Amino acid sequence: MEKKLIGIDLGGTTIKFGILTSSGEIQQKWSVETNIMDEGSHIVPDIIASINHHLALYKMDQSQFIGIGMGTPGTVDLEAGTVVGAYNLNWKTVQNIKDEIQAGTGIKFAVDNDANVAALGERWKGAGNNSDEVVFVTLGTGVGGGVISNGELLHGQGAAGEIGHINVQPNGYLCTCGGHGCLETYTSATGVVRIARDLAEEFAGESQLKTALDNGEEISSKDVFDLAKKDDVLALKVVDEVCYYLGYACANLAAITNPEFIVIGGGVSAAGEILLSKVEENFNKFAFPTVRTSTHLKLAELGNDAGLYGAASLALQFK
Amino acid sequence: MEKKLIGIDLGGTTIKFGILTSSGEIQQKWSVETNIMDEGSHIVPDIIASINHHLALYKMDQSQFIGIGMGTPGTVDLEAGTVVGAYNLNWKTVQNIKDEIQAGTGIKFAVDNDANVAALGERWKGAGNNSDEVVFVTLGTGVGGGVISNGELLHGQGAAGEIGHINVQPNGYLCTCGGHGCLETYTSATGVVRIARDLAEEFAGESQLKTALDNGEEISSKDVFDLAKKDDVLALKVVDEVCYYLGYACANLAAITNPEFIVIGGGVSAAGEILLSKVEENFNKFAFPTVRTSTHLKLAELGNDAGLYGAASLALQFK
Structure with missing residues (x-):
């Protein structure tokens, strides 16, 4: 057997x-x-x-x-x-x-x-299609990931794949690592809510998200994406900002490792197509031409x- | 034999x-x-x-x-x-x-x-100390490089190591690749001169570099670094900006690959210690804490x- x-x-x-x-x-x-x-x-x-x-x-x-x-x-x-x-x-x-x-x-x-x-896991049985060149980005409470190249995980000196700590905004939000503007501060579940609170402050129009925040209701990253899918104007702004930073980081990841697939997983990625298409838009804006055509963004397939x-x-x- | x-x-x-x-x-x-x-x-x-x-x-x-x-x-x-x-x-x-x-x-x-x-080459017989984890960044007419991890070069889908096209300034200088704000546009030999011309325009103080540029003299990246070593105020501002972008890019490189060494070579790196120390300063500002202590920046040793x-x-x- x-x-x-x-x-x-x-x-x-x-x-x-x-x-x-x-x-x-x-x-x-x-x-x-x-x-x-x-x-x-x-x-x-x-x-x-x-x-x-x-x-x-x-x-x-x-x-x-x-x-x-x-x-x-x-x-x-x-x-x-x-x-x-x-x-x-x-x-x-x-x-x-x-x-x-x-x-x-x-x-x-x-x-x-x-x-x-x-x-x-995502490389072997999920969106990575068993390719030797896969980057996985997981958007959860924090942002993490793993980089597979030449068929092997990169470890470097032990901390390779700290994708959540790619800096995407010098002097941006304070991160738990002590830095300012790490990807994690914008695209983790808590980052999404943080952006929502920030943008709500200066937002004047009609928005269910704005109302909920002003009423002191607890909102989640999922709420923000759900409202964006219903064309809530503020929620769309938040999603645009989240996807800008993620697309920007993916473009820089790809300039360095040029994987076949960048697989986006974790709780926030449950938002699905709205997330993927907006991240791709920003990826295409910032990625080097040959990388843009050879590296493909995908949603994770295996969940937990x-x-x-x-x-x-x-x-x-x-x- | x-x-x-x-x-x-x-x-x-x-x-x-x-x-x-x-x-x-x-x-x-x-x-x-x-x-x-x-x-x-x-x-x-x-x-x-x-x-x-x-x-x-x-x-x-x-x-x-x-x-x-x-x-x-x-x-x-x-x-x-x-x-x-x-x-x-x-x-x-x-x-x-x-x-x-x-x-x-x-x-x-x-x-x-x-x-x-x-x-x-730098990994085997130069500054890379024969480590299995080395990133090489070359600052010449353009900016290029190579990433070695697990003892092997990363190729990805053929374009890994396009370090010159890491985006360091969204909506920054136009790059030959069609993008805006690639590392190459700020830290190549031509990038250094470009920054010098830009900063000279709005610079009012005493500066040999400013005078040379205003007189229409042709200046090189080497001239800028030589003047900075003589404390020319404008030249120091240019060097600070170059080293800011390079340090920022190195921090993001290291968040992804966490090499033992990032080796900086190419013509611009002939500037030596002034370049290295200022790049390190910015690297330390932007790098993830465990990466900051495990990844070391070095000047290339083998030249041509x-x-x-x-x-x-x-x-x-x-x-």
């Missing part, structure tokens, strides 16, 4: 698991809550127990697996298989996860950070499963 | 050749004029004749070589070993240089574009020989 992969998507609230074929078909999927108590010291034992429990359940054993791959928050040392600084997991000290999980399951283990792993697919694909190195 | 490499740096005015050891020591060096007559149809035959002539001269034969590597202007098809669109060579149609040079010399041949090859070293290193793949 063909050997399988295990993918793990470790997040601050849940840990998702999948058993996949080596060609990337999900055959089993389950999840457990992330227990971040006691400095996150239960997380790795919980992962090991959950895998061993499910293998027993499915009457499988370690010899039937190529390996385990995992995506995690924090800063990853790929060689050592350690993670540090994953604050939403309460991991403050270096976690020796590779050795522990290999010992606890008897299966080979590889790890990378969650944004990189999602990039691998990108991490699971990508994590599993990490284990293909053990094949 | 250890086998050798041949490097060729093909330019619009001269073709430089070198015989190198496999560890990158230049043992012989010569050059011939580039004959661009008749749609550049003499270039490849001249290269073959010059190699065969020199091997005979040095009493060497093809069995003593690992391979030949060459850097060329134009758009290169790496697999096919063809070049097209090298206008300063008069090559308007596809040139099948790999097959011809292999047949004419009996030695294996690899080719890449000149900016990529210079990046390989970068292309020769890098070209030779292309042939190491045949080892």
Whole structure:
């Protein structure tokens, strides 16, 4: 029987698991809550127990697996298989996860950070069409991403693919990183709302978005895009600004890496076609001519499963 | 006896050749004029004749070589070993240089574009310290470069490393590519002079640069930096603007690829320490914190020989 992969998507609230074929078909999927108590010291034992429990359940054993791959928050040392600084997991000290999980399951283990792993997932089974040249940009609470070139993730000195911290507006909005005008401050879910509040202040016309903001209602990035789709004038202005910055950043990304696809994912990308078409407009304005025709923008296709697919694909190195 | 490499740096005015050891020591060096007559149809035959002539001269034969590597202007098809669109060579149609040079010399041949090859050279024997993570930016008549990550040049869909066309000023200076505000329009040799002319117009104080420009004297990028080193107020303003844009672009390059070194070369970089220190200042302002400490800016070290070293290193793949 063909050997399988295990993918793990470790997040601050849940840990998702999948058993996949080596060609990337999900055959089993389950999840457990992330227990971040006691400095996150239960997380790795919980992962090991959950895998061993499910293998027993499915009457499988370690010899039937190529390996385990995992995506995690924090800063990853790929060689050592350690993670540090994953604050939403309460991991403050270096976690020796590779050795522990290999010992606890008897299966080979590889790890990378969650944004990189999602990039691998979209490349393998999603919008990236299994191309060797894919950039993934994820627009969530923050903005992250991963850059794949020559078929491999770029890591640089450990922080390559910090797409959210491409500077798109010198002296722009203050970012959590301490900089001003990072892409994340304009195109994350919170960035979209920030732009909405800013533009609302000086907006005088008729707008449902303006009314909601003036009434102190809580609005989300989704609300802004939904109103823009209904031609709310202020919401359209906000969307234009968001897409300007994202298109500008994608053009600069493409001048450097010229990927076949730039895949846009994360919560904000659920806005769909309105986002994509306006980002493309700005991309075309700023991109170098040969890059404009050879790099294509696409919406992500895997949603929350990108991490699971990508994590599993990490284990293909053990094949 | 250890086998050798041949490097060729093909330019619009001269073709430089070198015989190198496999560890990158230049043992012989010569050059011939580039004959661009008749749609550049003499270039490849001249290269073959010059190699065969020199091997005979040095009493060497093809069995003593690992391979030949060459850097060329134009758009290169790496697999096919063809070049097209090298206008300063008069090559308007596809040139099948790999097959011809292999047949004419009996030695294996690899080719890449000149900016990529210079990046390989600085990485191998220059400021790149043989790191697997190096970005090279060359400031000449135009601005070009090469990105090396995971030990390999990035090509993307063929146009990766178009560093001169990173947009640093939306709606800025018109670029030859049709865009507005590309890095090249501010930090190439011609860009520096352009900024000087622009700032001179609204400059009122005492300045030798201002006087020279007002007198219609022809000034060069080198003149501007030389005057800045003598504390000419206008020249310092120009240098500040050049270094602002270059530092900003380097910070964004590093957010994406986080190399160990960004190596700055080309004619403009001859300005030296004044350029480097001011670029670093702006880099530090715009770079993501972990990138700021892990990516280091350096001046190129090989000058015009970068292309020769890098070209030779292309042939190491045949080892």
